[in-house]
C-alpha cells in the first residue's frame with residue numbers, strides 16, 4: 155500500500171506490477187543519458203523473413219533477473235564493432251529493473267538501441283502488443299526463426315529452473331521452449347549459450363546440480379547430435395551482495411569472446 | 426512504453442500487468458458483435474451444491490494460451506445442441522488474448538455466455554473477487570466439485586509443464602491440482618482430458634516427452650484404477666505460425682466427439 | 697468484471713491482476729482495527745548486519761496462499777511473549793488476500809506490526825522498491841543472513857511445488873533458493889520448517905508424494921549432515937472448503953511449540 159501510493163500516485167506514472175516497477179520511482183542519483191524514444195518499427199510486428207537477406211549474423215541476446223544484467227551494456231557495446239552482426243535483446247521483467255537509468259553503469263535499457271548493432275528490444279508485453287489474428291506472426295517464433303544463436307547472459311536461478319522444466323511463462327522462456335533443438339523445423343540446428351549468475355547459496359542449492367545436469371548432460375553442447383546447450387559455468391568471486399563464492403557470471407568479456415567464436419565473427423572494424 | 430500509455434491512460438488508474446492486457450488496446454479491424462454485459466449471477470459466488478439437482482451433465486471446459494483457443498467458440502457452439510449439458514469455462518490470462526473480439530472467428534470471450542449451455546466463465550481474478558472469510562466457498566474447489574469432466578483444450582506447453590509438476594499459480598492449475606483423481610474425496614472419480622497444442626518445436630522439445638510420459642503413463646486414463654488423464658495427442662499440420670509439423674491441436678470436432686462419448690451425451694435436439 | 701470496475705475506475709479499463717488485489721476493494725463487513733501506518737524504517741533498506749548485535753533470536757516467518765494464513769496472527773501473538781525474539785514476516789501475493797481486515801480473525805496484515813516482536817513485513821514489491829545500484833543490499837539475501845530459522849506456515853501446494861524445483865519467482869521463493877543449506881556461506885547452517893496446508897485432493901494428488909519425498913528424504917532435517925528441511929505434515933480434519941481429510945495445516949499452537957523448541961526460546965514473560 156505504502157508502495158502503491160508512490161508508484162501509482164496521481165501523476166499517471168505507469169507501473170509494471172508483479173511487484174516490479176519497470177521504471178524506478180524513487181529519486182535517482184544519476185540520470186546519465188536521456189532515454190531515446192524507441193522507434194516503433196524496431197520491435198513491433200517483427201517478421202523474421204524480412205531479415206533473411208540482410209547478410210548479417212543474428213544474435214538473440216537475453217538477460218534474466220540477476221544483478222549481472224548490468225553487464226549487458228558492456229556485452230552489447232563490445233559487439234557493436236562488428237559490421238556483419240545484428241542483435242536483438244530479450245529482457246525479463248525482473249532483469250529490466252537493473253537497467254532503468256539509475257546510475258552510470260546502469261543506463262536505461264532503451265538506450266541500448268543507440269548501439270550500432272542493436273535492432274530490437276523485446277519485453278513480455280510485446281508478445282501481446284497487437285491482438286493476434288490469423289496470419290499474424292508470433293513473436294517468440296519469429297525471434298527463434300530469426301536467430302542464429304541464443305545467448306542468455308545472465309541466466310537467473312529462476313529462469314534456469316524453469317528452462318530445464320519447459321515452463322514458458324514469459325517471452326524468453328517461450329523462445330527457449332520453441333527452440334529448434336534439432337534443426338528439423340527450420341533446417342538448421344540452433345545453439346543456445348547460457349551464463350548462470352546467482353548468489354553462492356542459490357548456486358550451491360541442491361536443485362542446481364540437477365538443473366545443471368539437464369543443461370550439460372542431457373542437452374549439453376557436445377559432439378553428439380542432439381546437443382544444443384552450452385553452459386558458461388559461473389565463477390568464484392565476491393558477489394554484489396557481499397557473499398564470496400561460486401555463482402558469479404563469467405566475465406562479460408569472456409561471454410563476448412565465446413559469442414565471437416561461436417558465431418565466427420570476424421568483420422571487425424574500428425568504431 | 427508505447428503500450429502503457431494507451432492502457433493506463435492519463436487518469437493514473439493503476440493496473441496489474443503480467444505483460445498481458447486483458448483487453449486489446451490497438452485499433453481492431455473487425456468488431457463482429459457487441460460484448461454482452463455479463464450477468465453477475467453467472468460467475469460470482471458460485472456454489473456447486475446449488476446445481477446438484479439440475480439433471481445436467483457438468484462440463485468444465487478450459488483453454489490455455491495457445492492459438493488453438495480460437496477453436497473454443499466452435500467447441501462450445503457444437504455442444505450447445507444438448508439439453509442436458511451445462512458448461513463452465515475457465516480461461517487463462519494468456520488464452521484470453523485470443524478471444525477479444527478482434528475478428529469474426531475470434532469473438533469476445535464473454536459473448537460465449539450467449540450460447541445455450543454456457544453457465545459461467547471464470548478468470549484468475551474470480552478466485553479472489555470477494556475477500557475470503559470463513560464459510561465462503563473456494564472457487565477452484567467448487568468448480569471441481571461441480572464438474573463431471575474437465576477438458577483442457579487447448580493445453581499450452583506452459584500449462585502442460587506446470588500441470589505435470591503440480592504448480593498451481595492460476596485458477597486452472599489450482600483446479601487441476603485439486604482434482605479428485607481417485608474419487609476418494611467427492612465419491613466419484615473424475616477424469617480430465619487434455620489436448621496439447623503448440624508449435625512443432627515446442628512439441629519436439631525434449632521436455633515434452635517427459636511430460637507426456639507423466640500424463641499418459643503415470644496418470645493416463647487406462648483401465649487401471651489410478652488413471653485419470655486422457656491425452657488427445659496433437660496432430661501434424663501447417664501451424665498458425667507457418668511451421669509445419671506435429672503440435673497442432675486435434676480438430677475441434679474431434680474434441681467435441683470425444684466429449685460426447687466420454688460424457689455419454691445423447692439428448693440431442695435441433696437448435 | 698464487477699471487480700474491475702471498482703479497482704480501475706469508471707472508464708471501464710480493466711486490468712490484469714495476478715488474481716490478487718493487494719487491498720480488498722469490496723465493502724468489508726468488519727473492519728476490526730485501524731491499519732497502522734507502517735513506519736518505512738521497518739521494511740525499507742533492510743540490512744542484516746545492523747541487527748547482528750541485538751541479542752535476539754531471528755525468526756523469518758512466511759505464509760503462502762493457503763486459507764491457513766488466517767492462523768498467522770495467532771502464531772505471531774503467541775510468540776510475542778518472548779523478550780529475546782525478533783520476527784520478520786514474508787507474505788506471498790496470494791496469502792495477503794487472507795489478511796485484509798475482512799473479519800475479526802482476519803485483521804489487516806499490517807496490523808501485525810503492532811505485535812511486540814514483529815519488526816518487519818515483506819512483500820514481493822519490497823525486493824524492487826528502490827532501483828538497485830552497486831553497493832545496495834538485496835532483500836532476499838539480507839533476510840536469509842538475518843534469519844536463524846525460516847518457517848513457512850502455511851506452505852501452499854503451489855509454493856511446495858516451486859520450492860522443490862528451485863523456482864524463485866517471488867520474494868519467499870528467492871529466500872528459499874538462496875537458503876544457506878550447508879552453512880558454508882554464512883558460517884552456520886540454517887534450518888527451514890514448512891507446514892503444508894491444502895485441500896485434501898491437492899494433498900492426495902500424485903505430485904505431492906514426489907515433492908514430500910524431496911523435502912523429507914533429500915533435504916530432510918534428520919541427523920545427517922546435509923539436512924536442512926523439517927516438514928510438519930498436515931493433519932486430517934474438516935477443511936475450510938468443506939472437504940474432510942488430510943491436508944489441513946498442523947494446529948497453529950503446534951507450529952508455535954515447534955518454533956519454541958527449535959529456537960530454544962525461554963525468556964518467557966507475562967505480556
Ligand SMILES: Cc1cc2nc3c(=O)[nH]c(=O)nc-3n(C[C@H](O)[C@H](O)[C@H](O)COP(=O)(O)O)c2cc1C
Nearest residue numbers: 218219220221246248310311312313351352864865
Ligand atoms: C536486487 C536483486 C538482485 C538479484 N540478483 C539475482 C542474481 O544475481 N541471480 C539470481 O538468480 N536471482 C537474483 N535475484 C532474484 C531474481 O530476480 C528473482 O528470482 C526473479 O524472480 C527472477 O526472474 P526471471 O528469472 O524471470 O528474470 C535478484 C533479485 C533482486 C531484487
Ligand SMILES: Cc1cc2nc3c(=O)[nH]c(=O)nc-3n(C[C@H](O)[C@H](O)[C@H](O)COP(=O)(O)O)c2cc1C
Nearest residue numbers: 322323489490491492517519581582583584622623
Ligand atoms: C500469439 C501467440 C500465440 C501462442 N501460441 C501458443 C501455442 O499455440 N501453444 C503454446 O503452448 N504456447 C503458445 N504461446 C505461448 C503461450 O501463450 C505462453 O507460453 C503463455 O505463457 C502460456 O500461458 P498459460 O499456459 O498460462 O495459458 C503463444 C503466444 C503468443 C503471444
Ligand SMILES: Cc1cc2nc3c(=O)[nH]c(=O)nc-3n(C[C@H](O)[C@H](O)[C@H](O)COP(=O)(O)O)c2cc1C
Nearest residue numbers: 593594760761762763788790852853854855893894
Ligand atoms: C479462497 C482460496 C483459498 C485457498 N486455499 C488454499 C489452501 O488452503 N492451500 C493451497 O495450497 N492453496 C490454496 N489456494 C490456492 C492458492 O492460493 C493458489 O494456488 C496460489 O497460486 C498460491 O500462491 P502462492 O503459493 O504464491 O502463495 C486457495 C485459493 C483461494 C482463492
